[in-house]
Amino acid sequence: MSNDSCGAPAGGVTITKDKAGKEAIIEGQVLRAGAPVSTGYARLLGTGDEFVAEVPLGEDGGFRFFAAPGEWTLRVLAPGNVRLSQEVGAEIGQITKVSFLV
Amino acid sequence: MSRSDVLVDADWVEANIGAPGVVIVEVDEDTSAYDKGHIPSAIKIDWKKDLQDPVRRDFVDKTGFEQLLSGRGISNDDTVVLYGGNNNWFAAYAYWYFKLYGHDKVLLLDGGRKKWELDSRELSTDVPQRAKTSYTAAEQDDALRAKRDEVIDAIGKRNLVDVRSPDEFAGRLLAPAHLPQEQAQRGGHIPTAKNVPWSKAANEDGTFKSDEALTTLYKDDAGVDFGKDTIAYCRIGERSAHTWFVLHEILGLANVKNYDGSWTEYGSLVGVPIELGEGK
Secondary structure (H helix, E strand, O other), X not given: OOOOOOOOOOOOOOOOOOOOOOOEEEEEEEEEOOEEOOOOEEEEEOHHHOEEEEEXXXXXXXXEEEEOXXXXXXXXXXXXXXXXXXXXXXXXXXXXXXXXXX | OXXXXXXXXXXXXXXXXXXXXXXXXXXXXXXXXXXXXEOOOOEEEEOOOOOEOOOOOOEOOHHHHHHHHHHHOOOOOOEEEEEOHHHHHHHHHHHHHHHHOOOOOEEEEOOHHHHHHHOOOOOEOOOOOOOOOOOOOOOOOHHHEOOHHHHHHHOOXXXXXXXXXXXXXXXXXXXXXXXXXXXXXXXXXXXXOXXXXXXXXXXXXXXEOOHHHHHHHHHHHOOOOOOOOEEEEOXXXXXXXXXXXXXXXXXXOOOEEEEOOHHHHHOOOOOOOOEOOOOO
């Protein structure tokens, strides 16, 4: 994704190396009975459920955020009134992996 | 303007699929969303390829807009219903753009693509073919668009509403958290700007909050003076188009402009004042 964009691509921006570098990455996958949930949204929320970012889930049910270091809430929305949350921490240079089972 | 003049809900759109004189348009940056499935009968406009000049950093000009709409089969008399992903950011941007070029019969689907998907409503992969038209655009309406020098002159005089996230506003991040933080320009915000993140105007399903909640948010909580002129900005002007839509179209404030140069321009200017940290 280039600099002149603010859009959230499905699943989040792809990282070319399996390293976080200077980023604090949170990524994960949403599954239903072992199969990816590809229609839905992952939201990154700060203190007090303050909205920070959102991406549509990818074809593989995946999502990725480039967060600031700290504690975050992840929320997943999907058809059928699915609304799930998890608390997660992020650190510079780390990829924190999270999964949701619908 | 008021909410009922500018917003339609998903039931209305579902009832108007294929209706004569109604053109449903999905506006995204990444057209793979449209290709994966879209509201039946909807055509697509690409936020970047179709609406941005490929060379200069600017919009397509009047002639380019006329060619775009003519080619997509949109006529001057059509009611255009816009919707898109990213909580309607790019659809709101396109809405602002249609207004800039004088197309008055334009509506936004409340909640956009997200609400439609979360409701499990029908999506189609059929791409409609529309007969070409001969669209005539008006000259760009300067009353809706703020440029750099006007923004600098507005510091301390008009409402400046920075609609980015608190971390971007404070200078801790240079881009939204779903994107790499890879830019080189300075962080921070325009002095005297109030930080009202666009997301505070939207519910979790992407629909807009009530008029009462929106008035409380901007006027009472953030201290935006509704008696003054206002300029909204973000990073590249599409999140602030969402806020422009709220202030100008839903709440009916008279003089609201979108600064589409936004932080990618302002944060790279030499010699302009920048403020860091939380809002004052």
